[in-house]
Amino acid sequence: MKSTYSGVLYFIDCLATIRSFYLIRLVFTIDDNKSDKKIFCLHDATSSYSKLTNFDIKSMNPFLCRNLIYGYIGISQNGVIDLRSTEFNKDMDNSTRFRNKMNYLKSINQNMQILAGIGGCSFPDETTENLLFSIETTTKRSKMINNILKFGQQHHFNGFALHLCNPEFSIESDNLNNFRKLFSTFLKAFKQMLHAKNLILVTIIQSEIPTIVYHPKHVSNFSDYVLLTTYDFDKFKMNENINIHNALYKNPQDLDAKSNADYAIKTWIAKGGKAENLLMGISPHGRSFNIKFQNKTEPGSPIKWNDNSEINSNNFIPYNQLCKRLDLSNWIIKWQEDQKVPYAYKNFKWISFENRRSIEVKAEYIIKNNLAGGGFMNVENDDFEGTCGKPNYPLIRILNQKLIGVDIEDRFDEDRKIKKEIVILIKFSRKNINAMSESSEKNIA
Incomplete structure (x- = not known):
């Protein structure tokens, strides 16, 4: 015994x-994590590009981001949650499946926070119009906020990220002032309700003309964080010349000094936004163009459009596809020193994109300008399988190393x-x- x-x-x-x-x-x-810098990652389950990949949120390295935005849900005109017909819908319909995914990630990184994304760019007009209708009175606002809170509690989210994609196209110019006022009032009430439940609010702002659509001071005050998408400048313009979509600084030879992250960030702050809760949005995708003359490849060179009636939306290339293309073909890769970004060309094809060097420079900019951190949009567009060489997730790794100081x-x-x-x-x-x-x-x- x-x-x-x-x-x-x-x-x-x-x-x-x-x-x-x-x-x-x-x-x-x-x-x-000794750094006070934050990194928010977006996984857009509603994106058509997400559906073409083998990406599974459960297989994601949970140390990539302490804060994960899982999007997107919609809002109907009567303030009810609209799940839409997406992968997100499947997860929400099967709450056990969703909780298993999220619990797995949190079991490994116990500091992880998962937020539900509202809106997004898959249904931009619908989201803006429905939101505007749902916040026009106190009664409607309260109803919608309560519906959102109920949804968040049901699925154990730690907060919400509100993303209105290019609302200027959905709002009449004579209604902009009314929208600014209503949106600020809604954000204030929304943040108060979320904080009462110990939840956080992130507001995602398109950076091209944010001060025209929003009141920066109000948005900053009534959000825990503001994520400014500092990329895809001039996305909806028929430019005659190449304009780098993700420039950090302006090109001295370019008359347009506004299409860069530095201008967008400093304008936001100058108009009343706060640096201390501002996240610099970074996207691991490229934009491709057909150049008009094969011997003129530098930024600012003439573009040849295939269809003059509309911009070709197919010029979007996720980094996980782009890196394979650049590795397998004889592309010439250059560095634009003034704008701190790479670009590549081959024959009549031209691409601007992000790489490790440009992400590192952007991280240094975040630190130098005392911003809150970075927003990585979208995590599934990085080289998550490591097909272009080890390690996988090369771009988000660099952002972590520079801002947080650790290797994920x-x-x-x-x-x-x-x-x-x-x-x-x-x-x-x-x-x-x-x-x-x-x-x-x-x-x-």
């Missing part, structure tokens, strides 16, 4: 050791190592307990 008792004590001691070992290691692997893959690998070591220790403990029990039984016999 004494031998059996000793074996039990030995097993308990092993479990205590395992627990201590895990907790100590976990402190160094998970709670090592090291965190993920460390967590898996810890769990594997625990399994080995448990098996070892059980083996010894069994051996001791057998020995005890023999002694009794």
Whole structure:
């Protein structure tokens, strides 16, 4: 009996050791974020590009971003949540499936916060018009906010990210002042209701003409964070010349000094927005053009449009496709020093995009200008499978390394190592307990 008792004590001691070992290691692997900078990542389940990839949110490295925006839900004209016919819809209809996905991510990174995205760019006009209708009176606003809160609590979200995509196209010019007022009133009430539930609010703003549509001071005051999408400048303009879509600074030779992140950010702050809760939006996608003359490839060179009636939306290229194209073909890659971004060309094809170097420069800009952090739009457009070389998620890794000061893959690998070591220790403990029990039984016999 004494031998059996000793074996039990030995097993308990092993479990205590395992627990201590895990907790100590976990402190160094998970709670090592000494930086005050934030990174928010968007996964857009409503995007047509997301559906073409093998991306699964459950397979995402949960240390990529402490804050994940999972989008998008819609709002109907009567203030009711509209799930739309998307992958998001499937997840929300099967709340157990969704909770399993989110709980898995949070089980690895316990500091992770998951927000529901509202709006997005898949149904821009519908979202803006329905929201405007739903916030025009106090009664309607309260009804919509309560519906949103109920949805958030049902699916255990940590907050919401409101994204109106290019609302200037859905609002009559003579109604802009009314929209500004209503939107500010709505944000104030929404934030108060969310904070009462310990939830956070992020407002995502298209950067091209934000101060025309919004009141920067109000949006900053009534949001926990404002994510300014500092890319796709001049997206809806029929420019005759190449204009880099993701420039950090202006091109001195370009008469248009507004189509760059630096101008958008400084204008937002000058109009009353706060730097301390401003997130710089960064997107891992490229924009392609056909150049008019093969020997004129620098930014500002003439563009040849295939269809003069509308801009070709197919010039969007996710980084995970773009990097393969650049690796496999004889593209010439250049660096635009003034605007701090790369571009590439081959024959009559021309592409502007992000790479490790440009992301690093943007992260340095965030730190230098005391911004809150960065917003990565969208995580599924990065090279998540590592098909263009290891490691995977190369762009979001760089952003983490520069802003947070840690390597996300090291965190993920460390967590898996810890769990594997625990399994080995448990098996070892059980083996010894069994051996001791057998020995005890023999002694009794």
